[in-house]
Amino acid sequence: MTVSNQTLETGAEKYYQTQLQAGAFTIQRCGDCDKSIFYPRMVCPHCGSDDLQWYTPSGKGTVYSVTVVRNKPENGGDHNVALIDLEEGPRMMSRVQDIAPGEVRIGQSVVACIQRTGDEALLVFVPAGDKA
Ligand SMILES: [Zn+2]
Structure with missing residues (x-):
């Protein structure tokens, strides 16, 4: 084999x-x-x-593109699918949370965070704060 x-x-x-x-x-x-x-x-x-x-990368990234995916509330509601350019270069598909799905802007600064759902760990991004 x-x-x-x-x-x-x-x-x-x-x-x-x-x-x-x-x-x-x-x-x-x-x-x-x-x-x-x-x-x-x-x-x-x-x-x-x-x-x-x-x-371990910095976790900093920039939104390259974003698409809002409409979903019924029972299926988790609307969310976005974003392409994020990491500071280190690679582009990855993820989503931006802690913000209304339609309010994510191209060029927006985001930071990576790990979201846990049950046993699943998922890499998502949240808007980078202006203040530290
Ligand atoms: Zn190489």
Whole structure:
């Protein structure tokens, strides 16, 4: 039986989820081209290197785009799906919370936080405060 690439990808994703469950947001950085990487994977999408290291990014990001998803209240109500550019470079899909779904603006500064729902840990973003 051969180990498929997909199994390896799942391994990286699993590690990411385990870290998230433990309260840590981690992404990868390539040891060869020094680019930060998200979504978790085994091989650098930029240069093909497998020398990837995990680290904790700043958590700061900027909203690149946002879409409001309409939902019935019993299904959790409206929420948004946003593409966030992390300060370190990678673009990730998430949502912005603690703000009305339609009020998220492109270019808005946000910070990552981990939201727990039961056993699930999910990375979301909240607006970055003007004051510390
Ligand atoms: Zn690379």
